[in-house]
Amino acid sequence: MKNFLIAFLVFLIWSFFGIWLYSLMQPVQNNSMNKDTIATTKAEDVDLKMDDPLAIDDADAVIGETTDSLSLKENKDDLRTDTSGALGLKATTPGNELVFLYSEGITIWKNTDQLEYSSKILDFKYKLNTYLVEHPDEELHISSLYSASENIVNPNFGYQRGQKLKRILLRTGISGDKMVVKPVIREIEFDENGVFKNGIFFSFQPLDTKRVKDLRLSLPETKTIYPELINNDIVVNIALQELLAEVKNAVESNPNLQVHIVGHTDNIGNANDNYKLGLKYARQVRWYLLTNGNIKRDRIIASSEGESKAIAGNKTKRGRLLNRRIEVIYKTN
Numbered sequence: 001m002k003n004f005l006i007a008f009l010v011f012l013i014w015s016f017f018g019i020w021l022y023s024l025m026q027p028v029q030n031n032s033m034n035k036d037t038i039a040t041t042k043a044e045d046v047d048l049k050m051d052d053p054l055a056i057d058d059a060d061a062v063i064g065e066t067t068d069s070l071s072l073k074e075n076k077d078d079l080r081t082d083t084s085g086a087l088g089l090k091a092t093t094p095g096n097e098l099v100f101l102y103s104e105g106i107t108i109w110k111n112t113d114q115l116e117y118s119s120k121i122l123d124f125k126y127k128l129n130t131y132l133v134e135h136p137d138e139e140l141h142i143s144s145l146y147s148a149s150e151n152i153v154n155p156n157f158g159y160q161r162g163q164k165l166k167r168i169l170l171r172t173g174i175s176g177d178k179m180v181v182k183p184v185i186r187e188i189e190f191d192e193n194g195v196f197k198n199g200i201f202f203s204f205q206p207l208d209t210k211r212v213k214d215l216r217l218s219l220p221e222t223k224t225i226y227p228e229l230i231n232n233d234i235v236v237n238i239a240l241q242e243l244l245a246e247v248k249n250a251v252e253s254n255p256n257l258q259v260h261i262v263g264h265t266d267n268i269g270n271a272n273d274n275y276k277l278g279l280k281y282a283r284q285v286r287w288y289l290l291t292n293g294n295i296k297r298d299r300i301i302a303s304s305e306g307e308s309k310a311i312a313g314n315k316t317k318r319g320r321l322l323n324r325r326i327e328v329i330y331k332t333n
Helices: 002-025 035-041 124-134 157-172 209-217 238-253 271-293 317-323
Strands: 090-092 098-101 107-109 138-146 179-185 200-206 223-225 228-230 233-235 257-264 300-306 325-332
Touching (some): 090 124, 098 124, 124 138, 124 157, 138 157, 157 179, 157 200, 157 238, 223 238, 233 271, 238 257, 238 271, 238 325, 257 271, 271 300, 271 325
Parallel strands (some): 138 179, 257 300
Antiparallel strands (some): 090 098, 138 200, 223 325, 228 233, 257 325
């Protein structure tokens, strides 16, 4: 009996010791939550403000869910009316919901059509294209800012910048008849270098079928390009890439359209050789368009005017450069 009591007492002592040790190892409970806990718990209940800046590393993210780059979130701050440059590049739906918002914008320069954007926002082009593919009953409006303080030109710099960006988007695969350039005049605060860092924004609107129909019935304007030559062969450059996108869109939009590629030269050498040289250039451009645009051969015709239709004097280097050109003329069958 004595041994039993001793054993039982030892058991109780070790039990109390174990309970005491266990209580020391537990974290201290506090009725108030720290800031990190609050942020985590309430994340689903808090709407992100549209003017909250995004981290630079997140420049290709969108406001809202991050699992889908095209997910939409309610736009409560009416970003459509903000052109101050405080916000980055954005695109909105017809209901003024946000498609994407970057912390950086597309930079413009005073009195030029120059555009520049960071590689951090490079995929804006593909997000615009993807959205239009998923919403075929909508069109893209390119709002391009210009200022009354800039030089007076025709067309204005807003239109020129918008058209330049439109050509970039054509190369991405967006149909030209689904893009509308909207010059927007604003008081722009250019910096001391004449730079403004948010000169373009986008919005999607319901597709104007009448505008598209009228556009497809009209002929594109004649285009002149100045090819880059190496050893009398044309090199593929940005001008040719832009021409490819334009021609492909034009022939797809108008089944009766025929594209005439006309080569022109200066008057160095004899007229017969210059005719052949102009034809060589035109055929090279035609071949490039056919093979890269998946266009039927009879839709594009190459010809030459040689030296016969100069647009500048051949006595100067500049004049000769202006005469060595390719004209792209659109006609209906």
